[in-house]
Amino acid sequence: MSTVAPAMRHVRGFDVARPLSIGVLVFLMLPLVFLPLASIFIFGTSNGLDKFWAALTAPEAIFALKLSMATSFWATVFNVIFGLFAAYVLSRYNFWGRNALIVTISLPTAIPTAVAGFALLLLWGPYGTLGRLLTPHGFQIMFTAGAIILANIFVTFPLAFGVIKPVFDTMSRSLEEASATIGATRWQTFWHVTLPSLRGAIVSGALLTFARAVGEFGSTILVSGNLAGRTQTAPLYIFAKFNEGQIEAANAIAIVLALFSFLIFSVLFFARDWLDVD
Amino acid sequence: MRKTISRKLPFLGLTTLILALLAGGCLPKPPGERSDITITLYGFSVMKEPLEKAIFPSFAAKWKQQHGQVLMFQSSFAGSETVTNQILRGAPADVAILSIERDVQRLQKDGFVTADWHLLPARGIVNKTPFVIIVRQGNPKDIKDFSDLAKPGIRLIHPDPISSGGAQWSILAIYGSELKKSEKESGEADAGRALQTLRAIWKNVISTPGSAREARTTFELGNGDALVTYELEGLLMKQANEPIEIVTPQATIFSEHPAVVIDRNVTAAERPVIDAFMQYLWSDEAQDAFVKFHFYSATNEAFNQANTAFGHIEMPFTIDYFGGWDKAYPEVIEKIFRDQVQRK
Numbered sequence: 266m267s268t269v270a271p272a273m274r275h276v277r278g279f280d281v282a283r284p285l286s287i288g289v290l291v292f293l294m295l296p297l298v299f300l301p302l303a304s305i306f307i308f309g310t311s312n313g314l315d316k317f318w319a320a321l322t323a324p325e326a327i328f329a330l331k332l333s334m335a336t337s338f339w340a341t342v343f344n345v346i347f348g349l350f351a352a353y354v355l356s357r358y359n360f361w362g363r364n365a366l367i368v369t370i371s372l373p374t375a376i377p378t379a380v381a382g383f384a385l386l387l388l389w390g391p392y393g394t395l396g397r398l399l400t401p402h403g404f405q406i407m408f409t410a411g412a413i414i415l416a417n418i419f420v421t422f423p424l425a426f427g428v429i430k431p432v433f434d435t436m437s438r439s440l441e442e443a444s445a446t447i448g449a450t451r452w453q454t455f456w457h458v459t460l461p462s463l464r465g466a467i468v469s470g471a472l473l474t475f476a477r478a479v480g481e482f483g484s485t486i487l488v489s490g491n492l493a494g495r496t497q498t499a500p501l502y503i504f505a506k507f508n509e510g511q512i513e514a515a516n517a518i519a520i521v522l523a524l525f526s527f528l529i530f531s532v533l534f535f536a537r538d539w540l541d542v543d
Numbered sequence: 544m545r546k547t548i549s550r551k552l553p554f555l556g557l558t559t560l561i562l563a564l565l566a567g568g569c570l571p572k573p574p575g576e577r578s579d580i581t582i583t584l585y586g587f588s589v590m591k592e593p594l595e596k597a598i599f600p601s602f603a604a605k606w607k608q609q610h611g612q613v614l615m616f617q618s619s620f621a622g623s624e625t626v627t628n629q630i631l632r633g634a635p636a637d638v639a640i641l642s643i644e645r646d647v648q649r650l651q652k653d654g655f656v657t658a659d660w661h662l663l664p665a666r667g668i669v670n671k672t673p674f675v676i677i678v679r680q681g682n683p684k685d686i687k688d689f690s691d692l693a694k695p696g697i698r699l700i701h702p703d704p705i706s707s708g709g710a711q712w713s714i715l716a717i718y719g720s721e722l723k724k725s726e727k728e729s730g731e732a733d734a735g736r737a738l739q740t741l742r743a744i745w746k747n748v749i750s751t752p753g754s755a756r757e758a759r760t761t762f763e764l765g766n767g768d769a770l771v772t773y774e775l776e777g778l779l780m781k782q783a784n785e786p787i788e789i790v791t792p793q794a795t796i797f798s799e800h801p802a803v804v805i806d807r808n809v810t811a812a813e814r815p816v817i818d819a820f821m822q823y824l825w826s827d828e829a830q831d832a833f834v835k836f837h838f839y840s841a842t843n844e845a846f847n848q849a850n851t852a853f854g855h856i857e858m859p860f861t862i863d864y865f866g867g868w869d870k871a872y873p874e875v876i877e878k879i880f881r882d883q884v885q886r887k
Contacts (some may be wrong), residue, residue, distance in 0.1 A: 324574030331571035391633035408635055410570050490634045492583070492617045494573045505620075508753075509591065510760040 305523060309516030320517035325493045329502035330521060336410055336498065337478035340417030341425075345471045348425030349463070356433040371423045378483030381419045385412065385488050408490035413498060416484040421477045425470030432466040469533055476529045480522065578615035580816055583635050587623035587642040587708055587800070588756035589773055594618065594640075597832035602823050606816065614816065622754035623708030630655060630805060637809050637817055640669060640802045642708025642755075644868040647801050657806040664825035669802040670838040673856055674716035674795045677762065677770040677777045680786040684768045688792050689717045690724075692769060693743035700767040701748045702758040704876065709755035712798040713771040714880050715862070715871060717741055723794035723858050738879060745884050773798065775837035778852050791854035797839070797861050 310317045320326065355367055373381065389396045390407045399405075406412055436459070444454040482500040489496040497505065499518050506515035586594060599616040606614045621629070623642035627649055630636045641647060647667075650656040660667040678686050684697055692699055702710035721740045725733035752758040755772050762770040763785060777789040802824055809817055823829055830840040839853070840846040847853070865871035 328571050328574050335570045386632050396633075405633075407633055487632075490629070491619050491621070493619070495617055508588065508621075508757045508760060510756070510763055512760075512764075 302523060305516055305519045308512060309520045312513050316513055317517050317520075320511075320514040321521065323514065325497070326502060326514065326518055328494050329497050329499045330518065332410065332413070332497070333479050333499040336413040336417055337475050337481075339414045340421060340478045341471050341475045343414075343418055344421055344474050345425045345467060347422075348427075348429050348470055349467065351426050352430035352433045356430055370426055373420055373422045378416075378420050378481065379487060382416055382484030382487030385415055385419065385484070389415070407488055408496060410496065412488040412490075413485055413496065416488050417478040417481055420481055420484055421474045424474045424477060425467075428470035428473065429463060429466045432463055436462060465537055469537060472529050472533045476526050479525065577613065579612040580813070581615045581617060582637050582813075582817060582820060583617045584619075584638045584640065585626045585630060585634060585636040586618060586620050586640040587626060588620050588754035589709070589776055590640050590800070591618075591620045591756070592779070593833050593836035593838065597835070598824070598829050601828065601832070602820055605823070606819070610816075612816075620754075620756070622702065622706035622710075622757075625706045625753065635808060636805045637813060638802065638804055638820065640800060642798060642800055643711055644799070644801055644862070645711075645872045646708060647803050648868065650803065650805065655805050655807045656803050658804065660801065660803045663802070663821060665841040667801045667803065668799040668841045669824050670830070670833045670841050671797045671799045672773045672775050672838050673791070673797050673854075673859060674713055674771060675774045675777055675854065676790040676792065677759075677772060677780065678788050678790055679768065680788060682788050682790070686769055686790055688790070689720050689744070689771075689795075690740055692717075692747060692771070693740050695747075697747045697769060698749045698767045699744065699747045700750050700752070700758050700762045700770045701745075702755050702772075703751035703753055704880065706753045707755055707758075709758075709773060709798070710751070711872075711876055712773075712796060714741065715865065715875055716771070716792070716796040717744060718875055718879065719796055719860055719864055720792055720794040720858075723860060723864075727858070738883060741880065742884050774854065778837040781852075789854060791856055793856075794858035794860065795856055796864075797859055799841070799861065 309320075351366075351370060355363060386407060387393050389399075389412070391397070391400045391405060393407075396405075396407065406415065440458050440462075441454050444458045445451075449457070480500060481498075482504065485498055486501055486504070489498065489501065491497055491501050491505070493502070493505065499522055503515045503518050503522075506512075506518070584594070594616075595618065599618075603614040603616065606612060619626070619629075619634075623646050626636075626639060627641060627646040630639060630650060631653055639646075639650070647656060647660060651660075676686055676689065676692065678684065684691075684694075686692060686697070691697070701713060704710040704714060718737045718741050721737035722732040722734065725731065725736050749767055750758075750761055752761050755776060758770060759772060759776050759780065761767070763780070774789065774791075777787065780787050781789070802821065804817055804821060825842055827843060827846075830843050831846050834840050834846040834850050837850065837852060862868055862871055865875060
């Protein structure tokens with residue numbers, strides 16, 4: 266007994282490691298995350314709240330925020346449906362080239378986003394491989410909102426898939442089999458049995474995709490044309506304002522994006538439990 | 544009870560978020576009034592103020608008065624090389640105002656500019672400005688000329704010649720300034736001395752932002768002891784009460800900025816308004832506006848005389864000193880800067 270007690274102290278009694286490690290964690294995060302975020306808020310509101318509000322309600326700022334929301338929304342819709350479909354196919358069927366497909370879907374994570382933008386231009390641009398054939402017929406997707414959606418789809422491609430596929434992999438097939446034995450069609454089984462157990466994964470996949478797409482910069486600046494009030498998303502607006510030396514205007518929108526991601530990840534954090542418990 | 548609330552909260556949050564997302568799903572309409580006709584202009588970074596604050600609104604008002612059409616301008620500004628690359632990849636520009644003639648030549652080579660742009664007034668040059676050094680108030684590092692930037696311990700902000708036309712002007716300004724000074728001192732231009740100075744200066748560069756405007760912002764945020772840029776940038780900074788001083792070198796270059804129509808993107812219907820706009824750029828009204836924003840007019844010396852803020856340059860020179868852009872780009876920017884300064 267006397268030999269066990271000292272070893273157990275860190276489990277039962279007061280443990281110095283607890284406040285110490287929490288302290289170290291917060292201390293490490295301070296210069297890496299907390300202070301940079303804080304400086305956005307301090308800088309953005311340093312000229313008074315009325316200036317901040319004016320910067321936020323400038324027509325081009327509002328347009329940029331709306332454009333970011335809209336393009337990210339459609340990219341999310343596409344990628345969640347695609348991710349669901351891809352995860353279903355790749356976890357249900359075993360076929361030659363399956364691993365190659367899984368790796369390819371995951372690739373955009375590691376590709377620099379500027380390369381993604383450039384690749385899209387080389388394909389769809391008015392002088393690109395496909396674009397060259399389509400432009401004479403009046404089909405021009407680059408330098409429109411469509412190009413921003415395409416870029417968002419590319420860079421967020423693996424996110425929803427990455428969240429949904431593991432759930433498919435670990436899902437017990439006995440429920441689906443039971444459903445089939447009582448006469449459900451393939452579609453009914455998917456709708457009533459498979460999909461509900463994927464609810465949590467779909468929501469978190471969607472929110473992750475959306476959050477990532479809203480912040481996308483590197484590929485968007487290449488494919489969008491960056492015209493204020495037409496093809497300028499919120500991150501491009503921030504960059505343009507920073508370049509012009511209008512730091513307050515840049516920071517006002519940066520604050521909105523920071524709060525927005527805070528909201529998304531909070532919802533993600535709390536909703537996950539709720540969705541998985543049910 | 545607590546349990547049900549904590550179970551409902553995420554549900555409410557989620558529903559609100561999804562509704563917000565659905566509302567955001569429709570693409571927004573561009574701000575501003577409905578327009579009958581639009582001119583899309585891509586410009587190099589420091590052209591923004593005179594165009595957006597003076598030239599666009601005055602020309603749109605004129606056009607409305609004469610033709611009854613609402614004219615809207617769309618514009619995008621970045622480093623000259625960046626702008627040119629955007630247009631070459633298909634950005635929908637009708638007009639481009641670039642920092643360097645070399646970029647117009649690139650547009651010509653790929654068939655984007657087909658008309659002889661030198662036929663425009665002042666051979667297509669819309670305005671000009673000399674290159675200067677910006678230092679902190681009180682000039683604590685005692686910088687009086689380009690050669691002082693070569694002193695050890697100076698921290699210099701200089702735009703990136705890959706993306707910025709201003710950066711290329713700056714390199715030509717420094718290199719040409721040493722040639723000019725040696726010519727004056729010994730009667731012969733000393734290319735070795737010019738190369739040594741450029742090398743020593745480049746060692747002191749701590750940051751190469753993508754455009755002249757980005758370089759100015761970097762400097763304004765407190766980075767570096769000095770910045771080489773267009774004189775008008777220094778004058779705009781002074782106007783904004785930035786704690787800086789402008790150092791006018793003994794010898795420096797006047798950068799000359801071409802404005803061109805991107806013929807490939809202009810439809811027959813747009814032609815009249817774009818031609819009218821191009822002529823307007825060289826009108827006294829527009830040239831005077833440029834001078835009010837501290838550019839030198841390309842056509843009217845009287846406007847330039849009237850701007851008392853301009854610094855005095857003892858030995859000014861232009862791109863002709865190097866034999867034009869056809870020679871300056873391959874011989875100075877490529878053979879000297881890129882091969883012997885940057886790759887050292």
